[in-house]
Amino acid sequence: xxxxxxxxxxxxxxxxxxxxxxxxxxxxxxxxxxxxxxxxxxxxxxxxxxxxxxxxxxxxxxxxxxxxxxxxxxxxxxxxxxxxxxxxxxxxxxxxxxxxxxxxxxxxxxxxxxxxxxxxxxxxxxxxxxxxxxxxxxxxxxxxxxxxxxxxxxxxxxxxxxxxxxxxxxxxxxxxxxxxxxxxxxxxxxxxxxxxxxxxxxxxxxxxxxxxxxxxxxxxxxxxxxxxxxxxxxxxxxxxxxxxxxxxxxxxxxxxxxxxxxxxxxxxxxxxxxxxxxxxxxxxxxxxxxxxxxxxxxxxxxxxxxxxxxxxxxxxxxxxxxxxxxxxxxxxxxxxxxxxxxxxxxxxxxxxxxxxxxxxxxxxxxxxxxxxxxxxxxxxxxxxxxxxxxxxxxxxxxxxxxxxxxxxxxxxxxxxxxxxxxxxxxxxxxxxxxxxxxxxxxxxxxxxxxxxxxxxxxxxxxxxxxxxxxxxxxxxxxxxxxxxxxxxxxxxxxxxxxxxxxxxxxxxxxxxxxxxxxxxxxxxxxxxxxxxxxxxxxxxxxxxxxxxxxxx
Amino acid sequence: xxxxxxxxxxxxxxxxxxxxxxxxxxxxxxxxxxxxxxxxxxxxxxxxxxxxxxxxxxxxxxxxxxxxxxxxxxxxxxxxxxxxxxxxxxxxxxxxxxxxxxxxxxxxxxxxxxxxxxxxxxxxxxxxxxxxxxxxxxxxxxxxxxxxxxxxxxxxxxxxxxxxxxxxxxxxxxx
Ligand SMILES: Cc1ncc(C[n+]2csc(CCOP(=O)(O)OP(=O)(O)O)c2C)c(N)n1
Ligand SMILES: [Mg+2]
Numbered sequence: 029x030x031x032x033x034x035x036x037x038x039x040x041x042x043x044x045x046x047x048x049x050x051x052x053x054x055x056x057x058x059x060x061x062x063x064x065x066x067x068x069x070x071x072x073x074x075x076x077x078x079x080x081x082x083x084x085x086x087x088x089x090x091x092x093x094x095x096x097x098x099x100x101x102x103x104x105x106x107x108x109x110x111x112x113x114x115x116x117x118x119x120x121x122x123x124x125x126x127x128x129x130x131x132x133x134x135x136x137x138x139x140x141x142x143x144x145x146x147x148x149x150x151x152x153x154x155x156x157x158x159x160x161x162x163x164x165x166x167x168x169x170x171x172x173x174x175x176x177x178x179x180x181x182x183x184x185x186x187x188x189x190x191x192x193x194x195x196x197x198x199x200x201x202x203x204x205x206x207x208x209x210x211x212x213x214x215x216x217x218x219x220x221x222x223x224x225x226x227x228x229x230x231x232x233x234x235x236x237x238x239x240x241x242x243x244x245x246x247x248x249x250x251x252x253x254x255x256x257x258x259x260x261x262x263x264x265x266x267x268x269x270x271x272x273x274x275x276x277x278x279x280x281x282x283x284x285x286x287x288x289x290x291x292x293x294x295x296x297x298x299x300x301x302x303x304x305x306x307x308x309x310x311x312x313x314x315x316x317x318x319x320x321x322x323x324x325x326x327x328x329x330x331x332x333x334x335x336x337x338x339x340x341x342x343x344x345x346x347x348x349x350x351x352x353x354x355x356x357x358x359x360x361x362x363x364x365x366x367x368x369x370x371x372x373x374x375x376x377x378x379x380x381x382x383x384x385x386x387x388x389x390x391x392x393x394x395x396x397x398x399x400x401x402x403x404x405x406x407x408x409x410x411x412x413x414x415x416x417x418x419x420x421x422x423x424x425x426x427x428x429x430x431x432x433x434x435x436x437x438x439x440x441x442x443x444x445x446x447x448x449x450x451x452x453x454x455x456x457x458x459x460x461x462x463x464x465x466x467x468x469x470x471x472x473x474x475x476x477x478x479x480x481x482x483x484x485x486x487x488x489x490x491x492x493x494x495x496x497x498x499x500x501x502x503x504x505x506x507x508x509x510x511x512x513x514x515x516x517x518x519x520x521x522x523x524x525x526x527x528x529x530x531x532x533x534x535x536x537x538x539x540x541x542x543x544x545x546x547x548x549x550x551x552x553x554x555x556x557x558x559x560x561x562x563x564x565x566x567x568x569x570x571x572x573x574x575x576x577x578x579x580x
Numbered sequence: 581x582x583x584x585x586x587x588x589x590x591x592x593x594x595x596x597x598x599x600x601x602x603x604x605x606x607x608x609x610x611x612x613x614x615x616x617x618x619x620x621x622x623x624x625x626x627x628x629x630x631x632x633x634x635x636x637x638x639x640x641x642x643x644x645x646x647x648x649x650x651x652x653x654x655x656x657x658x659x660x661x662x663x664x665x666x667x668x669x670x671x672x673x674x675x676x677x678x679x680x681x682x683x684x685x686x687x688x689x690x691x692x693x694x695x696x697x698x699x700x701x702x703x704x705x706x707x708x709x710x711x712x713x714x715x716x717x718x719x720x721x722x723x724x725x726x727x728x729x730x731x732x733x734x735x736x737x738x739x740x741x742x743x744x745x746x747x748x749x750x751x752x753x754x755x
Contacts, residue, residue, distance in 0.1 A: 145594065149601050154648045157593075174648060208590060208651040332642035335635070 033192035034063030040168040050080035054100020056127030059192035075472040079444040081111025086445030091452035102140030117435025121180035153181030178211025215346035230299035239266030240304015249352035268430035273423030283311035288378035295576035307337040317574035394421035408446035410466030440469025474526040523554035612730035654741040663733035
């Protein structure tokens, strides 16, 4: 039986196990939308394509399944660009479908034509334009395969209108054949032995774990390795939740806004074991003084990450879960106690704390969210000071519970992402910890939240500033607050206008009751916390400095 | 150091753009790039000459490998190899000096491929050094136009850079 291109797309999505997608229709996507109309796939109509792609990304981060979004050609497609770049930087499995003008109109500056495969070439893991309907099914299968295997990432599939509206005999052609794509999953056992020996010899080892631990599902293995060897674990922002934040061996986050004890431990270590990390500049600070006394071991699924930023002494290319398993199996139960004494002393001497002076402090809001949710919520964040406080003052004990834009640092990411998280995890408490600036970058998605009853709790830490930028101006630009003071709408009324619930909290005694009340409401709630305006995020490594050289 | 890479790629639209975009955004220096199909029409071969130390080369190699369309990368410079480049040069040569130009061509075993009223067009093949020397030699005759193909290269002897899955691919297409 002949099938339309649109129906082939829907069939392929179902075959991939896709149940929820996020999108926005338009002319070139009409045939795809026509096929969606009577399919079982749940389509969430966001109010902006950027909302759709971030929601699909949040869905992927929370569920571990690929996120799927759809947009029309031209402006619909270009509105996806930030979200695709965001997913690419954080290695999130995402498949983005875009409508395209008909093949006969390609290259003629036709109405709503944009070269989206060209535009997204450097920000996708791979992309396709399907010019022949007979290739459509294979391409979609390849797209999902590439997005979800190896180092995950976004794949875009651009589909001209004549292809999605054409008809062909469609049949599944079996497994994908990609001779140029062969991710290495199993570690080399000789490399493993060398690392095992290095761990046994080390006196001051530290594990530095990141997003790769989460994407490979290596949470249990990481914990087992740490507990077996008593090696302390610091995580990146992307790694939050890959190791329990309240574990005695946890050092919290490292880097520019890392804890002092994490940065001291890394700086004093004699062996640094990086697992699923990429030695980003926000982590390493000044490169030549990063972990100056340590030999460096690096486990990563992407061989190109090994040796990219730092010289490594031991490297293992493979999936983090398999690699950690192989290392654990070869290791004897270790010691390392004298070093842990030193680490405990640093933890006592330099705790992550904030000054309580009776006013409404942002850190207190995060602590209270942690307390009232008993650490069991999924927390999405925007980008700025509030994001760092959300990393510092909430202990993430499970993977996929901290959803934040790490590599690209995209303001406006958190709220739409939280909708994807809520769609993936119905019945769970989902927060968006937001800044007043960031929230205004995708406020329109309040309508999506209300429309689909995605009862996300938005906690705006309202300082009336683009706070993180203001902090840099205060510290490095002589307090010249150039265009960082920001006028805001009445967020309570705004919430109400969309049909959500709004609350304003102006003093510290109101924080806990408001949170408890919000969690009782099965609807989206916007909480406008009027916080101390010029609170800064500390500790802080000034840009270009060594990470043990911290302010605050 | 200068390295010559032989890169086998799937002959998909956009593969050249992917490679050149990778080089430009990561700041690698391409000296030359030549591309054409192999005996398997689904597979093209790029010869890329790139400048960089061992660390840069390692990154170039690994980043190229991440492109899905790239099947195999071999550093030809790692062993004995032959390399060739072809140049076409059109120079001023009124009948009075034609003889001189033809003599130079003879020394370089260049061929005359066209004669105009006052011009002569020469074709010369060789490794980069020879082609450079030929260009220098004809420079005094005022070069009107010059085009080089970029280098192509191959290992000497029995060693070759094949495509491990190519028989596989043929099977798939036959089915
Ligand atoms: C899309 C985008 N534009 C600009 C920036 C630069 N930037 C980083 S943090 C920040 C301020 C964020 O302000 P707000 O959301 O109020 O958070 P706060 O720092 O005040 O907590 C800005 C402008 C960015 N990260 N993303
Ligand atoms: Mg703010």
